[in-house]
Amino acid sequence: xxxLFTLLGLLITxxxxxxxxxxxxxxxxLENGQTIRDCRLGYRTFGKLNAGRTNAVLVPTWFTGxxxxxxxxxxxxxxxxxxxxxxxxVDALGNGVSxxxxxxxxxxxxxFPQFSIRDMVRSEYELVTKHLGLTHLHTVxxxxxxxxxSFEWLVTYPDFVDHVVPIVGTPRQSSYDKLFWGTQLNILxxxxxxxxxxxxxxxxHELNLTTPGYFFSHLKAEEEPAFLQQKxxxxxxxxxxxxxxxxxxxxxxxxYRGQTVxxxxxxxxxxxxxxxxxxxxMVTPGPAIELARSLQVPLIELPSDxxxxxxxxxxxxxxxxxxxxxxx
Numbered sequence: 001x002x003x004l005f006t007l008l009g010l011l012i013t014x015x016x017x018x019x020x021x022x023x024x025x026x027x028x029x030l031e032n033g034q035t036i037r038d039c040r041l042g043y044r045t046f047g048k049l050n051a052g053r054t055n056a057v058l059v060p061t062w063f064t065g066x067x068x069x070x071x072x073x074x075x076x077x078x079x080x081x082x083x084x085x086x087x088x089x090v091d092a093l094g095n096g097v098s099x100x101x102x103x104x105x106x107x108x109x110x111x112f113p114q115f116s117i118r119d120m121v122r123s124e125y126e127l128v129t130k131h132l133g134l135t136h137l138h139t140v141x142x143x144x145x146x147x148x149x150s151f152e153w154l155v156t157y158p159d160f161v162d163h164v165v166p167i168v169g170t171p172r173q174s175s176y177d178k179l180f181w182g183t184q185l186n187i188l189x190x191x192x193x194x195x196x197x198x199x200x201x202x203x204x205h206e207l208n209l210t211t212p213g214y215f216f217s218h219l220k221a222e223e224e225p226a227f228l229q230q231k232x233x234x235x236x237x238x239x240x241x242x243x244x245x246x247x248x249x250x251x252x253x254x255x256y257r258g259q260t261v262x263x264x265x266x267x268x269x270x271x272x273x274x275x276x277x278x279x280x281x282m283v284t285p286g287p288a289i290e291l292a293r294s295l296q297v298p299l300i301e302l303p304s305d306x307x308x309x310x311x312x313x314x315x316x317x318x319x320x321x322x323x324x325x326x327x328x
Contacts, residue, residue, distance in 0.1 A: 036099050062146045122156070145249075165274075208282045
């Protein structure tokens with residue numbers, strides 16, 4: 001009974017800490033020289049800072065995801081367990097919660113400035129330093145586009161973080177990735193951002209989330225029309241300008257920026273663990289595997305036919321290996 005009350009108290013604490021919060025970054029200048037006016041960044045925090053302020057973990061959101069979608073990482077036993085860490089889940093620019101084409105009153109829709117993955121990371125740095133008062137992070141870890149932001153943290157603020165764990169992200173886009181993300185962007189641009197264009201994006205996006213093998217074992221052929229109809233209806237709720245803005249940020253992502261691996265290695269200070277899904281059709285694992293081998297850092301390969309969603313299917317492997325790494 002005592003254990004039950006302890007668990008209930010913990011859940012109440014987590015729920016209270018999970019409230020959506022915002023900070024105003026003012027006029028936020030982007031690396032391309034443009035400015036997001038009255039830039040707001042959304043975030044949620046879980047757990048508490050320890051006495052030495054050494055247990056802060058930053059978790060950026062995935063493509064179009066929100067901190068509400070991602071708060072599960074702070075659950076007891078998960079990789080950013082808030083009984084151990086002070087976990088900060090940040091809404092990336094353009095996700096519809098933080099400043100985005102869909103919610104800007106002064107720069108709506110196509111008028112919204114084009115930001116990059118590095119701009120997302122720079123805004124997160126302002127949050128943790130100027131508004132949360134932190135001088136260091138224990139870990140930065142994220143999934144998919146969150147993994148891309150994690151790679152960016154590694155080289156943009158190399159002295160600020162101890163551990164970096166990009167999960168099914170990439171240090172730079174492969175030719176396949178650029179073709180895939182670029183095709184989605186072309187659909188939206190050529191369709192003049194009409195809501196119906198998101199129906200076509202839905203089919204393409206869902207096709208690459210997993211693998212042919214996963215579809216074969218989980219969706220009967222006669223069920224496909226209903227499946228697609230439901231997905232199209234779901235995607236009509238997504239804002240095409242937000243979707244396109246984050247697509248452009250990912251397409252331009254490249255932590256090398258003309259540097260060699262040797263030059264990149266000289267910048268890296270944090271301990272690095274790279275996690276890939278070997279059958280990923282959405283963020284192809286090749287560039288991340290190549291970097292891991294070049295830097296001779298630990299590499300975890302999630303093998304299931306869930307593809308990009310292997311983090312949900314190979315959770316035991318993921319949690320065990322990441323938790324072990326963060327204890328080093």
